[in-house]
Amino acid sequence: MTISILSDFNESPGPRYCKQGKASGEEFYHKILNSKFADAIKSKQKLQLNLDGTDGYMSSFWDEAIGNLVFDFSSQKVNEYLEIISKEEPVWKELIFKSIIPEWEERRIKNDTPKKTSQNDHKAWFRLVNGQLEQKIWISSSVV
Template structure:
């Protein structure tokens, strides 16, 4: 299973909450990432393509999309990192992969009840 963020979600992912726009981290997490993770079969991984048509990511997008999975209690950090495989062709995107891993590892499992932000 695969999610190509630039091709399937937005070439301009930005913002933390729905209220920040349609391409927010919350929108990506709730509408793309979580549904894909929940469909995985045992032993399967979700490949996430970071760099197809995308110039950059903001920290608010990445922390909400990926760290939010842990923070809101969907998956703990170890489980999430075992379920995803982050890929890119442009080596500059190694920085964003590292940021995702950091946000996931720094998030405290189930520390905040999820309440959808306003759109």
Template sequence: MMTINICRDFTETPGARYKSEGEFSGEEFRDDLLKHKYLEARARNEKLIIELDGGYGYATSFLEEAFGGLARMYPQNEVLDTLSFVSNDEPSLIKEINEYIIHANDKKKKKRKH
């Protein structure tokens, strides 16, 4: 079992959606840390535990870009099967993130801007 503790391994102060919007964005987290650990967990057929506690909160845009963005890159069912979330501070985040993964490719979603 592999683990990412966002606060310890990335930042205590997660930012916005895109790298262009500042440091510690959801895009940066996904591209620089999450994607690599996800692929490693898939290759090992292991769960990747994402620990959400310890920081100063998460913007919706950070969570959607990090985890919804991962589900736009890889099959949603595989992302759901591989990632497992832990939050004692804010357990409602787990359901929220799973919704972003499930709905990552909804046609109603706005197109990504760059």
């Protein structure tokens, strides 16, 4: 299973939140990454995320996309099922695994819910709850 940001999402990934501009990390997470990651868990296959070929990234894009992934599935599952491919900018892989994932695991443990542009902007998404995948619109008190 593979996601290529370039071919499956956008040549020019944008900011953190949908309301800040197009091709945001929040949009990528909710439109592509969440369901593909859930599929990887169901099929017990690694999900390869290819970062190469784009115009570049803002760190906030990855913080939002990967952060939500950790919040919804745990750092253990992300480390088990996510493989990052980045031959052009290996620094992104390092940032994701050494910084973003551990920071968001702390947030997940503290139940520091990620902000959403709007409760109505996203279709139901997956979250791992007590070892089971559940899909719904998860209510958040933090709306930006």
